[in-house]
Amino acid sequence: MSGVIRVHSKFIVNQLFRDYYASKNLDVISPSMMNKREFGFLSFDNVMIRHKSFLNKNELFSFLREFVPADAYYSCAYYENPQANMDAKGWLGADLIFDIDADHIPTPCGKTHDEWTCIGCGFSGKGITPEKCPVCGKAKFETKTWPCEVCLETAKKEATKLLDMLIQDFGLSDKEIQVFFSGHRGYHVHVESQAIRALDSVSRKEIVDYVSGLGFDVAFYGLYKGKSKKHFHSTFLNISGWRKRLVSGLLNFIFNAKAEDFKKLGIKANIGQSIFSNKDLILKTLSEKGELGLIKNVGVKTWKKIVEHIVKVQSAKIDTVVTTDIHRLIRLPGTLNSKTGLKKVGFPLSAMDDFDPFKHGIAFRKGALRVFVFSAPAFRIGSEVFGPYINQRVELPTAAAVFLVCKDRAKVVE
């Protein structure tokens, strides 16, 4: 929760969190092998408590009810002594975690809902925070982010791509994979698998590179310059994994490509024209043989540009640091996110399309609160749309009011 949140508002939010954790049907999921995990909690006074451990669900629940954390975390790692300090914990293994956060992904909304203010001169603006303040040139900012529907939809698409790779390429079963809405701007994917548990950070990095397409080299996909002529040997292109992804991406690109698409990739107009006029032939050889035929005027360099673009599109944009960190603390499913008052909630892989973070993530379903809103774009909670608001007093359903207060866009009024 933001440091500048008003005292009274903070008190109200704290009370609501307390009620949430006191509920008899509290739906916090205790992680597997929980007695081997480290737990961490952030208090409403912004103090982080780490190295906690619990023997069972009851202990954990009692703690949550008593302490009422602003945020609750557990380790992806298993330890011999989860309560010891880092050097003495005795690492036994760790789940594989992926974090897909709109912060890391370019989104179609352009993040116009995010606000930044220069700490140096107070100049402020909307959208992606600049490197330097355009007025005073300093580089220190305070930012206010906003989880919009477009951001979350983009994150979901990335998660879908990731899941396809985990299942089709890495051969993981849907029993080993759990997907969650983080309660803020993204999705978490947890993989619990015996085979993966012992992998070190370096090996996990290789998995990260795979899903993000880093190190992808067309030469190993049969696309290289032969000795005497340009040569596209790509017989095995459509077998599986990245090869299959490449073929379907190429088909889609070639099928839909317009002059400006080629231009964007730095391909000359006449070469783009050659591809365009041979479109049918290219699509035919590609879909039938999984090969790029020889097209006059179109060389390896051009194909390489197109392929690299497709790799970018088909890769899953994950937070690379999270996955390679084998000691990471991650938000505990079923607990509240103090950035929004929404909860981290899981859903079956098959329900991906229907999952609605602004509906299924709601924790406070009863009552209403009067708030003074400083400024907020239009937003939806459940099936109702609220705002936009600017400097006005409104009564909102609890979930919507808490959402604004947690995002520091409003304060609770008497």
Place this chain on the structure above:
Amino acid sequence: MQTLTVKFTKYDLAKYPFLKETADYVRKLNFKIEDLTSPELSSILERAKERVEEAILYALVSRKLHNAEIEILSFPVAIMLTLATENSFIKKRYALAESKQTYNDMKLEPKEKILAIAQNFEWAIQKNDNDNIPYEFKLHFTDFIKNTTHLRSGKWKLVNRILYKGNVYLTRNEAARLLSEEVRRHIEKRLEAKDTPKFPPKIIELANKIKQLSIEKIGKAEMEGFPKKIVQAAFPPCIKNLYKAITSGRHLSHIGRFTLTSFLVNIGMPSENVIELFKNFSDYNERMTRYQVEHIAGERGSRTRYTTPKCDTLKTHGVCTNPDEICKKIRHPLAYYRRKSKSLPK
């Protein structure tokens, strides 16, 4: 998984002395470290010394299979000699040489033999039965990535492989290459042993001779460190970029801060000066910064100094920027610094 159809012969055990079966065989002979210096066993000791010397001189270890018994026994003794040198260069070199030799031998073996050796290391490996995929083996991706971290060519990157339903597809030659990596890791691990026995004087004497040889062959150049003064002009592009950011108070990611700090402490900048740099940040907190910098420098906690992440890792996390010509020749920012600082006029 297929069952083992191959039984290792004594000849195999001599050729692949790291196999579990070889260890069992040696155990049955029940010989002790003290026996080594007896005249009857001098040929074993002699051969063991030769193994390590060959490793230093040629980065290979010949196979003398006409006397399998001596060959088998000389391997654990060579490990002991290498341990006794207490020299990390010789240890790495010996592990490398044995693994290179293994690769040369293995690539000529039939499929079944390779499978049997792989299963000895508990690899999840199978013959490929999918006719559409032109490879001989399929290997679970976890075994693949554990053994490719040191391999530089793009062909070993998972993203450039056929990965289907959890398996990576391999040619026989590739399987042999990865197995040799496994062998290298296996031997390096054995050479990490901390609680070594007290070696007899004869062993110490031989170990000293081996050390002498390594200094003659390799020279001291390899052991040379960094220049005494910090040479900013020799920073690699990634570090230059981070350094510029920190001095102008621009936000740095966690990994960026870690990279810069570990780089600076490793090239000899005192912790105090590093802490000073962080003062430009809006979120500067002296106590916290001091704790973290001193931790990375190995002055606190586990007392091990953290090394800078290698180039590969920096690429993954987007810290690598504007690589130049020298970057193509190195894999580690510290190697860049060592190389460039030597080439600059003093």
